[in-house]
Amino acid sequence: MKKRNLVTVMTILLTVIVVNILFFPPPAAGSDELxxxxxxxxxxxxxxxxxxxxxxxxxxxxxxxxxxxxxxxxxxxxxxxxxxxxxxxxxxxxxxxxxxxxxxxxxxxxxxxxxxxxxxxxxxxxxxxxxxxxxxxxxxxxxxxxxxxxxxxGEGEFFEMLSRNEQETRVKIEYEKTSSTSYKKGGVYTISDASRMEFESRRDEWVYKRDMERASDYITASRSHLASARSPPSGFFGAAFIEIIKAKDSFEQAQRLYEKHQDVELGNLKGIESEIEIVYQSLMFETLKVVAVYLLILSVLTIILWKDFERWDGDLDDTGLGEELIG
Incomplete structure (x- = not known):
């Protein structure tokens, strides 16, 4: 019994020693070699x-x-x-x-x-x-x-210079933000520069968002007018042509805003621009045909009236001559 207790105690002691070695290692000793x-x-x-x-x-x-x-x-x-x-x-x-x-x-x-x-x-x-x-x-x-x-x-200066030369507003704003953040991390010497670049980025971002919203509205209006030009709501002659003119005008307004900011959305406008141009050319041709018919009719009427006028003028001359002979 005593022997069994001794074994148990020794086991516990060994366990404690192992745990101490594994989880609580002694401080590393220094050395000249290290x-x-x-x-x-x-x-x-x-x-x-x-x-x-x-x-x-x-x-x-x-x-x-x-x-x-x-x-x-x-x-x-x-x-x-x-x-x-x-x-x-x-x-x-x-x-x-x-x-x-x-x-x-x-x-x-x-x-x-x-x-x-x-x-x-x-x-x-x-x-x-x-x-x-x-x-x-x-x-x-x-x-x-x-x-x-x-x-x-240094990075604040680099990205500020980039922002000055960048034409695409979206990228310009990112450069301004990076410049502001870098200046801010540059310590007390560039706190004012950080504030200045932060102001510029917020201003440019506000203008950019405003213009992009307006451009989006113009594109929506352009699509609406284009649809109306294809299926005019009224049978009034020229209604479709008026709608396509409005579509073209709205599109150009949007295009100017995208060009102002050199936005990547410019590349997505080719489709609607092509559609507007096709419908515009088609309606222009149809309008010219109608105008040509009107001009032809007007010309015929003018010729008829002119001939009637000449006949009336001739009759008038004959009447005058007869009166002179009688007199």
């Missing part, structure tokens, strides 16, 4: 390897050199896996910045959009870095944030 490894990684990202990056973002170079100084001042036993975690985060930020910097120098819009996506990733990394006391005490997250703000200010 310290050397981290310093080598930092030195590999030296100014010789990334001259353009550190020239554009000197905050990152300062963050790297401060990290080197911190590590060099630490005893080997103090450099633990926790140290490696925040150093790796910083190195990841530097690597991401290198990609971001290359993309931001491009003149291709999609490259800048990709750079902004990388900036969001960097921002998440900075948040993680901020959770480590050593990194925070040495201002590493702050330096990375300053570098990121510098990037955003």
């Amino acid at each position: 310290k050397r490894e981290l310093l080598e990684e930092l030195l590999s990202a030296d100014i010789v390897e990334k001259p353009d990056l550190f020239a554009d973002y000197d905050e990152l170079y300062l963050a790297k050199t401060k990290t080197q100084a911190v590590l060099q001042g630490m005893q080997g036993r103090e450099v633990t896996l926790v140290t490696k975690e925040w150093v790796d985060i910083l190195l990841g930020i530097i690597d991401d910045f290198e990609m971001l910097a290359d993309l931001s120098k491009s003149s291709v819009t999609s490259d800048h959009i990709e750079a902004i996506a990388i900036a969001e990733r960097i921002n998440s990394s900075i948040t993680m870095l901020n959770q480590y006391d050593t990194a925070k005490e040495n201002g590493l997250p702050m330096l990375a944030e300053l570098a990121l703000e510098r990037f955003y200010r």
Whole structure:
């Protein structure tokens, strides 16, 4: 019985030990080897390897050199896996910045959009870095944030310039919004620029929506007049032609608005434009035929009347001559 109890107690103790090892591991011990490894990684990202990056973002170079100084001042036993975690985060930020910097120098819009996506990733990394006391005490997250703000200010300028040169209003508004957001993330130096671009985007968006609603109404009216031209509600001569003229006018009003904004909807107007033109040409031909018939009838009547007039004039001359002879 005692032996069985002893086995049970030993089993419980072993279970507790295993659980503690699995779920509550002891703090990672530091080492000189880990310290050397981290310093080598930092030195590999030296100014010789990334001259353009550190020239554009000197905050990152300062963050790297401060990290080197911190590590060099630490005893080997103090450099633990926790140290490696925040150093790796910083190195990841530097690597991401290198990609971001290359993309931001491009003149291709999609490259800048990709750079902004990388900036969001960097921002998440900075948040993680901020959770480590050593990194925070040495201002590493702050330096990375300053570098990121510098990037955003540049993107604000880039997208503002794009918006100035863009003819398609829908795209122009997107550029203005991106510029405003970038300026806003660029820190206190560009708050006024962010407000200015936000105002411009809201103004342009309001005008664009208003004009698109009007254009849509014009297209609806044009379709209605086109249908009436095909099946005129009254038998009055010219009713169909009047309707097609109205359809054409409404269509041109809509077309002018779409052209004003260089909207993609322009490409969808070819169908109705073609329909209006076909009906217009057909009605024009029919109208000309009717007018030609009227003119022909009028000409015949004119000729008949003219002949009657000549006959009457001749009779009048004969009467006058007879009176003279009698007299």
